[in-house]
Amino acid sequence: MAKAPKLDSQPQVVTANDLKSGDVVYLTRAAGWSRHIAEASVVPNAEAGAALLAEAAAQAKMNVIVAPYLIPVDDSMTPPLPVQFRERIRAAGPTIENTPAA
Amino acid sequence: MYQYDDIDQTLVDERVAQFRGQVARRLSGALSEDEFKPLRLQNGLYLQLHAYMLRIAIPYGVLSSRQLRALSQIACRYDRGWGHFTTRQNLQFNWIKLEESADALADLAKVQMHAIQTSGNTIRNTTTDQFAGAAHDEIEDPRVWCEIIRQWSTFHPEFSFLPRKFKIAVTGSPNDRAAVRVHDIGLRMHRNAAGETGFEVIVGGGLGRTPFIGKTIRDFLPKQHLLSYLEAILRVYNQFGRRDNLYKARIKILVHEIGIEAMREKVEAEWLASRDGALRLPREAIDQIAAHFAPPPFEALPAGIAPAYAEAFRRDFEFGLWARRNTAKHKQPGYSIVTVSLKKEGAPPGDASAEQMAAVADIADRYSFGEIRVTHEQNLVLPHIRQADLPAVHKALKAYDLATPNAGLASDIIACPGLDYCALANARSIPIAQQIALRFRNWERAHDIGELKIKISGCINACGHHHVGHIGILGVDKAGEEFYQLTLGGSADENATLGDILGPALNADQAVDAIDTLVETYLRLRSSSEERFLDTYRRVGLAPFKEAVYAAA
Numbered sequence: 001m002a003k004a005p006k007l008d009s010q011p012q013v014v015t016a017n018d019l020k021s022g023d024v025v026y027l028t029r030a031a032g033w034s035r036h037i038a039e040a041s042v043v044p045n046a047e048a049g050a051a052l053l054a055e056a057a058a059q060a061k062m063n064v065i066v067a068p069y070l071i072p073v074d075d076s077m078t079p080p081l082p083v084q085f086r087e088r089i090r091a092a093g094p095t096i097e098n099t100p101a102a
Numbered sequence: 103m104y105q106y107d108d109i110d111q112t113l114v115d116e117r118v119a120q121f122r123g124q125v126a127r128r129l130s131g132a133l134s135e136d137e138f139k140p141l142r143l144q145n146g147l148y149l150q151l152h153a154y155m156l157r158i159a160i161p162y163g164v165l166s167s168r169q170l171r172a173l174s175q176i177a178c179r180y181d182r183g184w185g186h187f188t189t190r191q192n193l194q195f196n197w198i199k200l201e202e203s204a205d206a207l208a209d210l211a212k213v214q215m216h217a218i219q220t221s222g223n224t225i226r227n228t229t230t231d232q233f234a235g236a237a238h239d240e241i242e243d244p245r246v247w248c249e250i251i252r253q254w255s256t257f258h259p260e261f262s263f264l265p266r267k268f269k270i271a272v273t274g275s276p277n278d279r280a281a282v283r284v285h286d287i288g289l290r291m292h293r294n295a296a297g298e299t300g301f302e303v304i305v306g307g308g309l310g311r312t313p314f315i316g317k318t319i320r321d322f323l324p325k326q327h328l329l330s331y332l333e334a335i336l337r338v339y340n341q342f343g344r345r346d347n348l349y350k351a352r353i354k355i356l357v358h359e360i361g362i363e364a365m366r367e368k369v370e371a372e373w374l375a376s377r378d379g380a381l382r383l384p385r386e387a388i389d390q391i392a393a394h395f396a397p398p399p400f401e402a403l404p405a406g407i408a409p410a411y412a413e414a415f416r417r418d419f420e421f422g423l424w425a426r427r428n429t430a431k432h433k434q435p436g437y438s439i440v441t442v443s444l445k446k447e448g449a450p451p452g453d454a455s456a457e458q459m460a461a462v463a464d465i466a467d468r469y470s471f472g473e474i475r476v477t478h479e480q481n482l483v484l485p486h487i488r489q490a491d492l493p494a495v496h497k498a499l500k501a502y503d504l505a506t507p508n509a510g511l512a513s514d515i516i517a518c519p520g521l522d523y524c525a526l527a528n529a530r531s532i533p534i535a536q537q538i539a540l541r542f543r544n545w546e547r548a549h550d551i552g553e554l555k556i557k558i559s560g561c562i563n564a565c566g567h568h569h570v571g572h573i574g575i576l577g578v579d580k581a582g583e584e585f586y587q588l589t590l591g592g593s594a595d596e597n598a599t600l601g602d603i604l605g606p607a608l609n610a611d612q613a614v615d616a617i618d619t620l621v622e623t624y625l626r627l628r629s630s631s632e633e634r635f636l637d638t639y640r641r642v643g644l645a646p647f648k649e650a651v652y653a654a655a
Contacts, residue, residue, distance in 0.1 A: 020201045021153070022197075067149070084582060085579075085583070089151065090151050095530060096522055097450075
């Protein structure tokens, strides 16, 4: 069985939470923040992601977003699909019906 | 129920004003996230997977209809129209905006509520029996003691930065519905040989990464010494509890490492020096608090089954099913306690819509003296219903999908928010609970199986109490995939036990199928329909269950 590539060597995007709303956001190609991962800036690996993360950290200091970090994505998918299950849920929202009276 | 005095109200109002200023400074950039995070957590505001989550304290699970109505309005105004009742008898809103959080707290303060000490290494909300003040088996109303503990522990300066969080639970009945043996401190009221009421004090219980059943540190504590004894325990913990390792910081680890005898020696020595000081409770102070919990104006009704109830039971099959499972014996003749199920099969356990909250508040006003309780099993309770009103209450609840007749049955599952919401989780809990509950939708099968407590946690922190489930389910992450480890034989009652691990973890589909297999195995092995799943497990042990699940997997 082929070994899964290391997470750091996979394409990356920067994610965070919006300071005011708490919403999940992604750093965009225009250096802004979007709630849609489809608009995220994708770099080839974590090493290339370091610059993106530095940019995000600067915006965190400007009180736009909170706690930015890099996540690996499969960029052959449209929109890019987070590799980790937790991040897929962050990107798509809870997997359950949210109305209590099902 | 307890009503705030001027001091309580001022404290809560001032706290809202303080937090409003802190939020404004955070939004302006005057406070960094590192500076702000502990401040928001002190006000119950977490940042979870998708949004900020506000955890609201419901002291010992007691709500007035006015408070529940306010929670309903907050759900609509600041959240997405629903809330999640937790195993701590609290309520969580999952979609709060930071910029509106102080407004939400201000609305809470108007109905004598807050989110103080719902986070951090402090003494958290004291929990108790949801049937308190109504239970037929009650020795004394535990809410009085919970309120005394609340007043002592709120903003206690010495215990604001403990090694780790600290949870106290109280039961006033011999039948423990408050899981007191799995809390940092459990208090069980009982009578001594002289007929006096006091507390068995249990210490060092807990779930999480390292579960322990608590140990008795004192068989009988006279009531007037409650606070001085609690303070002695907290002082010993504060001094000797580990601060070098987050995972070894709870009092259960201290008790385990030094042993209950050494713990008792330290606590008793500390207590000897302070027991007759300022914390000794004068009779008048106890009476003053107890007056807040005076029984409501019950009607004098004859003992025995009310004719209207008996008639409905005979005539209406669905009502009969519900009454059998969701009502409990009341200490007042002619009254019953009603469990309002928040576990409709297929719905997220413990969630209630704003509309449902408002409906329960209205029903409580009409039929239950405006009182509601939250259970640690994530249901609501209407504590004082006239038996003759039960058919009308059933009908009113049914109109809002709140009359599922499953209290204590397989579909009455405790589930933490899991990976759908929680930043700490490794796996989802709610979808598993939903799938399992749907397997037990058939009332005939569910009622034939009888009492079965299934509890699911999405990570080792065990908010879903999986260690003490008759069947416990723990979500784990195995190489990025969700797996579930099953335990059997746990119990949180007066004979508390921790579950035994069944075997290797299963994937989600296998885990749901395994629950069915476990139940079928139980049905095959039970000695009679009176023998519960837990009893059968205790009689026959793990082997036949393990064989059935892993032979099939």
